[in-house]
Amino acid sequence: MAQNIYDDAKFFKNYSNLDRSTKGYNGTFEWPYLRDLLGDIKGKKILDLGTGFGWFCRESIKEMGAKEALGVDISENMLTRAKELTVDEVFKDKIRYQRQDLENIDLGDEKFDLVFSIFVCHYIKNIENLFRHIYDHLNVGGEFEFSIEHPIFTCCKHIEPNFIPLPGSSNLIWPVSHYNNEGDRVTNWLAEGVIKQHRTVATYVNTLIKVGFTITHLQEWYPTEEQIKANPNANLHMEIDRPLILILKVKKN
Ligand SMILES: C[S@@+](CC[C@H](N)C(=O)[O-])C[C@H]1O[C@@H](n2cnc3c(N)ncnc32)[C@H](O)[C@@H]1O
Known part of the structure; x- marks a missing residue:
């Protein structure tokens, strides 16, 4: 079983106070880039891996016109909050949450059009197994877009x-x-003893290729000039010096 640090009381309390937890994706600077990279997802069936508070499940249905979304996470705390935030009628029968460890994920015979994941894969030890599973559960033509803490970080x-x-x-x-x-x-970070997995950019790229994906986009994200100017207290100019986020988008042909 993987470490489940988001169910540690101290970690969860601190994580809950971050901007990305209180404001959702409006509290992050990389979301506009990730959203634009997704393109048109109207009518698609979505899988959100490491869904956390379920922000992407709700965003994809309410703002982007996706057909349905399944959010999977190992943390009871995160899923409880996700369910509390998913009460609007517009989500009824369209969003499901499941508690699962992505190290041993079981999606039954379900297939998806889009798999999405923000800041989760750097917690996963057996990344080849997860990527292979994602590949197997995507429809042909389906896409997988994800972000991780950049290996330089x-x-x-x-x-x-x-x-x-x-x-x-x-x-x-x-x-x-x-x-x-x-x-x-x-x-x-936020509590003592948080375990993450470091892998090189080459390992991420080559593992995706090995399981069968075609790489369609790779970005070492940095903020725009407008974001830097509009948020003088966020020290965003430092982000230009080294990439904090690696973003990859791949396709099953
Ligand atoms: C930084 S949070 C990101 C949450 C969400 N993707 C978002 O953008 O708001 C990372 C999430 O990954 C989940 N996670 C970490 N390791 C996991 C594992 N082995 N299986 C399932 N979920 C995991 C955590 O519980 C947490 O909810």
């Missing part, structure tokens, strides 16, 4: 991901080490 082994001062200068730099040393990374 997750790579370092002995320090928390952060900018550090360049010796002898007031400039800040982003340290990169252990990049090719894949595996567990234990951080103290």
Whole structure:
């Protein structure tokens, strides 16, 4: 069984206070990019992996005209909140939530048109198994779009991901080490002992190709000039120096 840190009381309390938890995707800077990359999803059957509070399930139905959505997550806390937020009549019979560990996901004989996942795959140890499962449960022509913490963000082994001062200068730099040393990374983000999986960009890309996908888009996301100017307190100009988010979109032909 995978670590289920979102059911840790301290972690969940801190996560619940983040902008992305209180405001949904309006509290994130990368959402406009991810949404535009999705294109037209009207009438599609959606699978949201690691759905958390279910923001994508609701967004896809209410704002983007998807036909139905299944949100899967390992965390009881996250799914309870997702269900509380999914009470509007417009979601009735269109959104389902299931508690499942993505390390051993079982989708029965269901097929989907679009699989989506924000900030989840960097928690998954057996990524090939998950990608293969996604491939098997997509209809032909179906797509999988996901984001993860960029491997340049997750790579370092002995320090928390952060900018550090360049010796002898007031400039800040982003340290990169252990990049090719894949595996567990234990951080103290929101609580002690949070385990994430570091993999290189090459491993993500080659694993997707190995299971049969065609890569249609890869982006090392950074904020736009407008976002940087409009949010002076968010220190977004720092994001230009190193990519925080890796976004991939792939297709089953
Ligand atoms: C950063 S949150 C993102 C939530 C959601 N995708 C969003 O954008 O709001 C990561 C989610 O992945 C879930 N998760 C982590 N490991 C998982 C696993 N092995 N199986 C299922 N869900 C998992 C967590 O419980 C959490 O809800």
